[in-house]
Amino acid sequence: MMTRKNKNIAIIGGGHNGLICGSYLAKAGFKVDLYEARSDIGGMASTRELADGYKVPGAAHLLHQIDSGIQKSLKLKQHGLSYAASGLKTVSINPKGNALIFDDDNISGDDITLREQDQYKEFKVNMKGLSGFFKKTYQSRPPRLGSEDRKDLTGLMSLGWNLRTMGKDSMRNMLKFIAVNIHDVLNEYFEHEHIKGSIALDALLGNRLGPRTNNSVITYLHQLTGDLNGVQGSYAIPKGGMNSYTQALQKAAESAGVTVHLNSPIKQIDLDDENKVKGLILENGETVQADIVVSGIDPRSTFMCLVGPKYLEPGVVHKISNIRMRGNTSKLHLALSGLPVFKGVEPDDLGHRIINAPTMKYLELAHDFTKYGQYSDELPMEIIIPSIHDDTLAPKGRHVLSAIVNNTAYHLKDGWDDSKPKILENCLNQLENMAPGIKKLIVHAELLSPVDFENEYGITGGHWHHGELTFDQFLMLRPISGMAQYTSPIESLYLCGAGSHPGGGLMGLAGRNAANEIISRES
Amino acid sequence: MLQQDHYKQSVYKTPFHERTSALNILNEWARWKDYTVATNYFATDLEYFAVRNTTGVIDYTPMVKQKITGPDAAEFVNRFFTRDMNKISIGRVGYVVWCDEQGQVLDDGTVFHIRENEYWLLCVERQLDNLGIAAIGFDVKIEEITDEVACLGVQGPTSCSILKAMGFEGIEHLKPFDIKHYDFQGQEIMISRTGFSGDLGYEVCMVNEVALNFWDDLFDKGEIYGIHPFGLDALDLVRIEAGLLVPGQDFMVAEDAIRPGSTRSPFELGLSWLVDLSKPVFNGRQALLEEKKRGSRYTFVKLNVNGNKPAEGSYLYNQSGKKIGNVTSAMFSPSAKANIAFASLHDPWKKGKDKIVAEIYYQKDLEWNKVMEEATIVTKPFFDPDRKRTTPAELY
């Protein structure tokens, strides 16, 4: 009899979801091999050498949305995860130099009144209530609709139950707000434009949305689901660079028995005559036998490249080709010869999360450009200077700045080759306005576009979350209907990446839920 | 490319229209997709007997024709259709159905494997959308050629003799579902031994330019063999006798169906012989596998109904008066002198156990009457002469 022990599992992609999935599978007794194309582990949560002696986070630059359950059960602390800084504040700057400071549920600065402080508290309480529903549904696989399977029925019932037990007001808020936009929600709570802009950015960062775009409530609640040390929606910087998070995951995986193969790009998922998984074919021609293959890379690449549309039913191919994954986010990396001074930002606050989102209108305008494949001169940003907390990232006295720049569309009418120098120039000018004199400190600067992310990390469209998080690509529709339970039409091929429920961020729940599904199906 | 004033002509004439309209002494026409075609030329029953006794000719140019070409054509058709397309070799025609992702039949038709990497699909509904979606990832080109190709059905016992008299050498050696290309006045035409009549018969595809000349030559040589045109009404009679389904009548095309449960899988249409589940992938396979496990909702049957009143549109009941289905097509067969019908049966009907009783309404002297007639299931087509299969084909 086939038991877990003698079933081989091959995982494609050493991002955090792949590592987490592998760890749980290995713990359950499977023999797990993980294949990573790049020379280091971590995928989007890796560290990048910017210039000699300067290191920056390759993509994700803050630890956020971590699932504490996973953190505990994989003993990440024991495997070396520690924070250079945690409980980061958010410092929202504006052109006037009036910074707004968000510290957990408190806000201060920019002429904030007591009433606005109360409004913010009320807002946070309500939103955390709503995201609590998300958090619960994120812990398990989404049910299939119309299925008579007991697991699906209980899944559906618990969805209903979780909604019903939220309380009348929360449930009503949920049903009212879920499909609309953060603009309308914020207008119900606040008048202060700077507050609204700053909060709205959380819903938009990494996504292709404007504040007025419906679905931005989902993305807002989504980023609130994670917690760090029990604080919902909190930010931290890991010690030793972003990849120390994934290195801890790697150690956890290896200690559970996962074998990690680096520099092993996959060319193809090998199928037998009946379209069942046989193993993997590596780019170098090597074949690997596997009873089960789990893909941590995005669903489009998995099916359109590694499996190939010819081996799937046309209906499935059509759905996959319709997954929207239009990357909209770039990364700006600067090596600096000294610390910059941001207008209105206290020196003590410089090590925190600095955002540029002065008003919702500002964000909306930036999105208007995106819609037509253009870019604004004014781009929303999330800026951190991790070297303040971690001196291993830059030579002594020197610094690195990492910024997520939103509203830089994957599809630009003028193409990225022509646009990139201009966008970089725009960004530097913007920074110069925010932090006069910063340009003089720049030792080296680079901008990584969604196209670069596609090339570097192999994510279709350069979309960090492996597919936009919208209502029609959510829950039982993520990545497509019929595949939301981490399974696929190819027997013994599973999905465990951010393209699956519950989506992107560093929480790793897609990886863990997928592992649970595989364990229950393959045992 | 159509001009923007194309609205001035809503319905087209086929390339044979000049001839068909001259012969259509009843002036009875119907609209078939983009075209006007004859429903009756001189008398439905006489046209019917021309097909059964000598030769009938039908203009089926409006049939939708799609050409699939390219290096991946063979692989493509094998994934698109439910049956094993590798068995349809070059120079052969196959009857096919295809499904949507839910395993529901989108349409039926015939695929002509014309040469390497070239297939033609002839069917009722346009399929550019479905074929286009299915072509993602395949190196194939799909074109609709309905308006560029004129088609005639030449059906009946003397059809082979007529074509031979026209000079198509070796036509009698074509086996059923064989294709052969001939030269006709310097143009290549395609003759296949196929058709809707359930009898010996051929279908001829040609470029529009030679359509009228071909018609003239065909009727010229055919005169001594009793050639006549036949219209859609007679066609309906022969195809029911032959046991052939029509989409939109015997089943709902899945692409048009709005209400749940109104579509049918190939199994539910008695077409399981067209489904090869051992193929690793084709559209609807997963769903059809599940249906195999779960059981089908409907059973398609041919019925021999007592009495002589056609059971058109009849409700069907079992012995305890429970509704068990509907008749989809019905007629009184002149050749078999039998009252025949197609029907779709559902729960609580039990195969081999339950009776089938048809509730038939009919009119005599403008009075409506009702009879309840028992029906029995027939497995073979109602009309199935040996000459349909015999090769070389009978010559007169």
Place this chain on the structure above:
Amino acid sequence: MNKYDAIVIGAGHNGLTNAAYLAKSGLKVLVLEKNEYIGGAAVSRELHDGWTYSNCSYVCSLLRPEIYRDLNLQKHGLQVLAYGGSVSFTKDGDIFGAYSDQDLFRREIGRFSKKDADAYVRFTRDVSKQCRFIKPLLLRTPPDPTSFRPKDLEELLYLFKRLYGLGEQTMYDTIRFYTMSAAEYLDEYFESDVVKAALSGSGIIGTALGPYSPGTAYVLLHHYMGEVDGSIGSWGFARGGMGAVSKSLAGALQEYDGEILTNAEVTQVQVKNGKTTGVVLANGDEYHAKNVVSNLDVRRTYQDLFDPQDLNEKLIKQVDNYKFNGSSGKLNIALDGLPEFPAMGKNNPLIYADMHFIDSLERMERAYDDWKNGRWSQDPYCDVLLPTMTDPTMAPPGKHYMSVFVQYAPPKLATGEWTDEDREGFGKTVIDQIGEYSPNFKDLIVHAEIRTPQDIEDEVGLTEGNIFQGELSMDQMFFNRPFPGYAQFRGPVKGFYMCGSSTHPGGGVMAAPGANAAREMLFDLKRKNIVPTAENDD
């Protein structure tokens, strides 16, 4: 005698429908209307000598046939004349005509993309599936999903069963349909931008969202939901203008002995001990009734007619937050003759149809961007009709009336309130656009009435000029309309009800909210229900 069983505030078509059903049930009913004419936004007005304008709403599409039949509107003079099709003029001098004939239309799509022509079949089927699902809900009361009362649970169960009856794939499709943008949804079917733009027009009418905004796909339904004489998908004109709808409803009301008083503006709803007792008019007259129904939108109703002390805090806040987002303007133009549209050719049947002058989604979306930025669209989406082609009685012989619905115009401009100059500028933008495609159009203009959202608000009383009495977005639909907890037509005070388009199922000349409210009122009054439910479509 100023005492009635029920008083309806506002003689819009929903108020009249509501009153007609209450009167039919045997109640003594009074309708109070502030204007000297009835009909609200469904009116026929002679604003230029010899020309009758349907100067607000201009087509019948969703008027429920069940109500039409039940109230015998035909007998009271209503005749709805079918028209079909639409045409989009492209920048490069071509047209895209949505002809009524199926094959003709398919070939027309094929001029832009053969693949799209075939995909249209799939598109029609998928949207029709959603129509079939939604149609019966128009004449039902939404359940309160948070409630445990048997009536709500039963209705929830009904919905759930209906949804489950669709089958797995259609259920997924349904979720997607209600949340995707028109552009994204159409992308899954079509490749031609002209085709997509032509089809998504119905997705933005009256809505302050562009075709790229998620949540606009479902409005594609509208096009397929209209029914005239039972034929799904067709739209119609009320013969003699939209006032004929209101007139026939008033006729029905009067047949059941209901009364209508015009020039009677209600200024207050009287409340005693948490119960409605009647209303006070601007002239100080009082009318008493235990049941008061408002046909006005929620803001007019709760902010203008109530003493805030009679309302709870939460409701006041909900009213404040209710989104109107007026986004439409209207031009009514008297023409000296038939304008020529050279791109269309002479005698094209599309001259009877809706005409649009936008050929890409990007242009539509940019028109919306203008709205966001507090400007009227510089390149607007106009829905242009010549009702006189179908109903020549609306203008002198040989002359024509043109109705131009304009999307988008903001309720307030970035520069402040609308001025006369702004109004002229707005009119000019629209007339110039039409003039680009019709060389003799401008010379034919005899009179033009230009209506900004501000004008619509001032005259008809629709807040921000929103034609639906409030945005029809997901947070204001079904059990969220107008707000959670008040979606069953009952107000916060006993005996007070809402029956306008601010309630389920919303705007359009449907008469459904009025009928639905009547059903709930009869339930509360323990009277037999006489309001029809939707005819079975299966």
